[in-house]
Amino acid sequence: MHPDFQRLMTEAARLTRAGELRRATASIRAALGKGAAPAATPTAAEDDCVVIDVEARRVEPEPPIQKPASAPASVPGGQFIAGSHTDVNGAHEYKLFVPPVWRGQALPLVVMLHGCTQNPDDFAAGTGMNDAAREHGVFVLYPAQTQRANASRCWNWFKHNHQQRDRGEPALLAAMTRDVMARYGIDPQRVYVAGLSAGGAMAAILGDAYPDLFAAVGVHSGLPAGAATDLPSALAAMKSGASTPPKNTAVPTLVFHGDADATVHPTNGERAIDARAGGVTPESTRARSDNGREYTRRRYRAEDGRVVAEHWTIHGAGHAWSGGSARGSYTDARGPDATEEMLRFFREHTLPTAR
Known part of the structure; x- marks a missing residue:
């Protein structure tokens, strides 16, 4: 470097x-x-x-993660534990929140993909997802990107070899998800993925590539699947919005995006919604969060009345997790609570039993 x-x-x-x-x-x-x-x-x-995701700043060395010997049989108080998934490329670390209600029963799982320069602990602290998951009885998996794969710990959403099923990082993340599902008996109908910025872009790719695995997707300040295939097209998409039509997806999608985001152009949030609900006239409401920011919420319904997509535009917000905590990086405490809204949206969607 x-x-x-x-x-x-x-x-x-x-x-x-x-x-x-x-x-x-x-x-x-x-x-x-x-x-x-x-x-x-x-x-x-x-x-x-920022360039690829968040502030250009010195990347700190990754702290060592202590791994458990095996999954606990039960966790009365809930735990935030370290683990790893091994494939042909070696071991890939993660953190996992195990809710206190778990006694071996099948519970939901949310996969949370951090942004550049972040790590699982930082992302968990900023989003407050573990606190919300404790209340709702949900497992949360935080895969950790490495500096070996990307110097700024970005998920490589903008590289063509990391955008397809059974290839690159989508294959790794899907396999890690299935590994955790098998270890903890996760409900296969209630597995979800969400992310911030580069993590949001990768979440959109995972939803597109694995609609049989993820029942719904949350894209916060990210880009739609297929927005770029190399670094120049990624920079262009972040600056002005993706120029290529979004790839259509059948996976229910929730988008949060600040309309003052100077890092990832807000048009990308529109494109991510178009991938699921293009051509559908939404129900639109404007309100103010308890913390002070105004927002516009648009809900898109299928012909049977089900809400299949939601788009939250946070007015005046930049490149940050809405309603997040200052304990973590890239958060905006004044916005509506993206964490609670994502969990609410996820609870409304499950995969069909027969897959």
Whole structure:
């Protein structure tokens, strides 16, 4: 990695906003130690903007995760435990929240995919998902991206070899999910996936690739499946919205996106909804959260009356988890509670028994 990582990533963000995608790509490659930095040009005042997901900042070493010898038979008080899934590429770490009500019965599972520079502990703290899952009796799986796979710990949603069933990171995450399901007897009709930014984009890909595994998807400040196939197209999609039509999906989808998001253009949230409910006229309501932010909620119904998609536009919010806690990074405490709304939406959807 280049010693001037933060400066180069900040410069890449400025070049992206200016539409100079080729030079932005060169700056990113230089930051990651894969090329020379682009020639200097007159710049506006530097800021702490983002490129692939969240703030360009120094990536801290990943703390060691202590793994349990095996899954506990029962967990009276609930636990947040470390584990790993092993495949042909080696061991992949995760954290798992086991709700206190579990005594071996089949409970739901939510897979939570963190954003760049984050890790499972940070993401759990910021979203408050474990607290909500404790109340509702839900397992929560937090896969951990590594710096080996991506220097900023981003899920590689923008690479073509990580966008299909049984390939790359979708295959890894699906296999990890099935491993946890088997260990803990998870209800196979109630498995869900959600994520923030790069994690939200990967959640959309997983829903598209594995509609037989995930009963519903939550995309927070992310992009639709197929939004990009390489770094230049990813930068363009983040700046102005995906240019390619969204891939149609049958999986119920909930989207949260701030309309002041300067990292991932809010149009991407619209595209993610179009993938599930394109052409359907929504029911629209505008309200104010208890914490102060106004929002617009649009609900899309199928012909039988079922709500198959929801889009929450958080007015004035940037690139952050709505209603989140300052205990974690990239959160906006003033917005409506995305965590509770996702769990509510997930409870409304299950896979059919016969699959």
